[in-house]
Amino acid sequence: MVTHWIVPTAVRSSTVSVRSATPTIVVSKTTAMTPTIRIRPVRRTFGSIVASSWAVMADQAIRRRRRGPELERALLDAAWDELVAAGYAALTMEAVAARAKTGVAVLYRRWANKDELVRAAIEHQGRTRPVGAPDTGNLRGDLLALIESANAGRAGFAAVVGAALNGLMADTGLTPAQLRVQLLGDRPLWSDEVYRRAHQRGELDLDRVPPDVLALPFDLVRHDLLMTMEPLPPERITAIVDDIFLPLVRGTG
Template sequence: MDLDEGARTTRRRGAELEAAILDAAWDVLTERGYARLTIEAVAERAQTSRPVLYRRWPTRADLLRAAIEHHRAQHVTAVPDTGSLRGDVLAALRDLNRHRADVVIVLGTALSDYYAETGSSPEELRRLILGNRRTMDTILERAAARGELDPARLSPMIRTLPFTLHRHELLMTLRPASDAFLVTVVDEVFLPLATGR
């Protein structure tokens, strides 16, 4: 059975078909890297035809960006609100570690050909992955309202430090960080700098 016939047999349309394609694109990307993310490979994995993909995403760079956005949308979580700065930052790091570690690793290891092909950088895709989420801003605003810290102490570097250190650990080990690492980042690095205690 050829792919066109298979696509007709499954009769997926609209959002269902698009989700299947984007899931397939994400799987191909994480397994093979961007160099082997081809329209043909994704069509085969999604059990559809190449023209179906080309109608939606004219280039594989377009397909990659759509797959990243789709993956992000499947893993949206609320900003933690544990009642303490320490609890909120740890919860946010643990959530990132559980649900987005694979994305960070892919950004750092599998996309060198994408960056060369498009002239972009990991920062551009990082913004795409994170979207408009301002998790740390919300956490810090709540902590300031509770009197746990003085916002004037927080330089841009300190504000993002837990996530920067986490991202570094992911890229150095190519696996999710240990919980002991996350606790150390919060207790021994971030909180002393953010609160002065």
């Protein structure tokens, strides 16, 4: 059998076209003993080849250059995005690895299973997106501003975390309170600076007000966010501060 390979090329003005050969075996009706191979050209433009090559090179560069903290941030961001998109039950280590453009072994070297990864992703989101402590000059104004800021920026966060809680508790055996301690870690609370300044101004006696009272406004906000999965209305925030918290503080001050 004689094989003829013909690869045509074409150059037209400033556009270069490349044709790749696709062999086709043709058997003659008169003699089945002498098959011939013809070439079916498939046209690919030079631009498409370059674009495909750059895409491969960019993906390889992403895999090569990320190391240490940068890689871990990328993995945790990918885990959070997958948690938002798929939910805890449907999240898989393979899906997170694909979203992060890395291998699944990279995840398992850092987190033993899905619940460890999800807890780390939630903790990472809370740590890297803090709510600043306002300074309006008085305790009431600071609390209203702080709760309004947290309410606007954390409603979506609370909804995602709340939806993941059942799965996390089932997989880890931890209670909501234990999960909260793990997710918060030892970082300071947003309200610490607000209460410290109020104490210095004489509006609040931190030696006499119980910690449960200081935590109450934020416990109520968290409760409402988890129960409704929606931001609190302004009147609810005002009621928490004016009708519940401040009377308690004044009664113990």
